[in-house]
Amino acid sequence: MTVPTEAGAEASTDGGSPADNQPPPAHGAPAISPAGPSVMTPAAAAAAPARAGAATTRARRPPAELPFTFADAALAVAIGEERGEPAWLREDRAAAAADFARLPVESNELYTSYVDFRTADLFGARPFLRGADAPAAGVDSPLPEGAAGVIELRDDLVVRIALEPGLVARGVVLETLGAAIARDATGIRDALLTTPLPTNEKLAALSRGFWSQGIHLHVPDGVQVERPILLRWAAGTPERALIGRTIIRLGNDASASVIEDQVAPGPAIACAVGEPVPQGLVGATTEIHLGAGATLSLASIQDLPLSTTLLHQRAATLGRGAVLKLALAQLGGRVVRSRIDNRLMGQGSSVEQVEIVFGGTDQLFDLTSYTRHVGENTTGNLLSKAVLGLGSRAYIKGLISIEQTARGTDSFLGEFGMILDRKSRSVTIPSLEIDQPDCKRAAHASSVGPIDPSQLFYLESRGITPDEARKFITLGFLEPVVARVPLESERERLWGLLEAKWAHRRDEDASAA
Numbered sequence: 345m346t347v348p349t350e351a352g353a354e355a356s357t358d359g360g361s362p363a364d365n366q367p368p369p370a371h372g373a374p375a376i377s378p379a380g381p382s383v384m385t386p387a388a389a390a391a392a393p394a395r396a397g398a399a400t401t402r403a404r405r406p407p408a409e410l411p412f413t414f415a416d417a418a419l420a421v422a423i424g425e426e427r428g429e430p431a432w433l434r435e436d437r438a439a440a441a442a443d444f445a446r447l448p449v450e451s452n453e454l455y456t457s458y459v460d461f462r463t464a465d466l467f468g469a470r471p472f473l474r475g476a477d478a479p480a481a482g483v484d485s486p487l488p489e490g491a492a493g494v495i496e497l498r499d500d501l502v503v504r505i506a507l508e509p510g511l512v513a514r515g516v517v518l519e520t521l522g523a524a525i526a527r528d529a530t531g532i533r534d535a536l537l538t539t540p541l542p543t544n545e546k547l548a549a550l551s552r553g554f555w556s557q558g559i560h561l562h563v564p565d566g567v568q569v570e571r572p573i574l575l576r577w578a579a580g581t582p583e584r585a586l587i588g589r590t591i592i593r594l595g596n597d598a599s600a601s602v603i604e605d606q607v608a609p610g611p612a613i614a615c616a617v618g619e620p621v622p623q624g625l626v627g628a629t630t631e632i633h634l635g636a637g638a639t640l641s642l643a644s645i646q647d648l649p650l651s652t653t654l655l656h657q658r659a660a661t662l663g664r665g666a667v668l669k670l671a672l673a674q675l676g677g678r679v680v681r682s683r684i685d686n687r688l689m690g691q692g693s694s695v696e697q698v699e700i701v702f703g704g705t706d707q708l709f710d711l712t713s714y715t716r717h718v719g720e721n722t723t724g725n726l727l728s729k730a731v732l733g734l735g736s737r738a739y740i741k742g743l744i745s746i747e748q749t750a751r752g753t754d755s756f757l758g759e760f761g762m763i764l765d766r767k768s769r770s771v772t773i774p775s776l777e778i779d780q781p782d783c784k785r786a787a788h789a790s791s792v793g794p795i796d797p798s799q800l801f802y803l804e805s806r807g808i809t810p811d812e813a814r815k816f817i818t819l820g821f822l823e824p825v826v827a828r829v830p831l832e833s834e835r836e837r838l839w840g841l842l843e844a845k846w847a848h849r850r851d852e853d854a855s856a857a
Contacts, residue, residue: 408459412466440553447546458739475500475557477522492571521558540659558589565595576605580652582622594638604644632660648676664690671828694723703736717750724755733764754784761792
């Protein structure tokens, strides 16, 4: 069962694409000096200017056409050779490159009309080939206050890695994927090859075939990590493409809390009025393997530069009695395409997922969530909320699948949008596929609309100004994710980012008036 809910300044009901009437992208953004020590094959280096030049001749692209062309079989081979990878990994890269070439951008026909990359221009973006495996010699790597571990990457460089000595002694591992392969290629092989990423997803194949940097976190059986571990990616350098993977493995009865930060790699590029802003690409995965009785709490704060296109795939496989808690905040990026796949395989496993969006100036958020109930007595509680202003758009799609084996399933999917102005738009499409009628609950809900006038009236009647009342209602609408961030400094940072987004919208409205 599918119930689309749509609202916006010009919400159409004629079945046309939501991308209609959007301006075509600017092409031919000037190149800038790249960051990092990466190299390119001669073929790739020669092709990059040609591709950028070819892009300038296109007046308009189809909405679903990817805005880059560097990802081909030759690049997958070049990355494997540059990194000196084992044969099994190079074979996996080649297979993934073939999948990337043949698969459509959107495999679900229900969602194809919501794909729109036309504001992204990455034809001049050059991929990194080989990421660093460790920080530079002599670099101090202190732990953030309140954290048990940290790994911080800037594009393909390693800024710092640190882990509490007590956790190291108990077998916890926090490292780059390159270091994991060098240390124990056989041990990491299953995690790389037996991935929970969907096999029919083109952008998952992008990361499998072309990753150059990655993170590996392993918590052995029975180990409880009391304090959060921080994984920070500083990415989005203009005219560069960073493709990475994050693999998180928790053994039986293990537990951990993880904070995933995605931030800008440096100050924004200053451009003259009317000059196109150079754009960058970040392709990422978060691949989660939870053993029987394992518990993982993961909070993610995405605040990438507004010139960045983000393609993020999150996928998790849950064993018997495993618990996954996701709290995701989407704030940055020019075009953000995110997909989450949860597979509840083990009896009694559960997922609790909350995702929020705060959209500003012409941002586009394309979010899809798939939750597949396979084991008996599994539980899913999935909630997505979007606040949209200044011409931003959000397409929020979700599907709960209950297989014949999933007796006793209890699952709920809610998708809700708040529209702050007539230029912005939101579409919500919650869906259910039920093959097992013996369910405790299988339900969905959705709504899209402006701020409730009765709530405004209530607050204003108690002496609160109209602007402050709107702010309280908006930030309160997004608060569920803030409360789930386990590190106080990160919780305060997220709250500050939400406050800043509100202030920017207020200032833009004042300028327009």
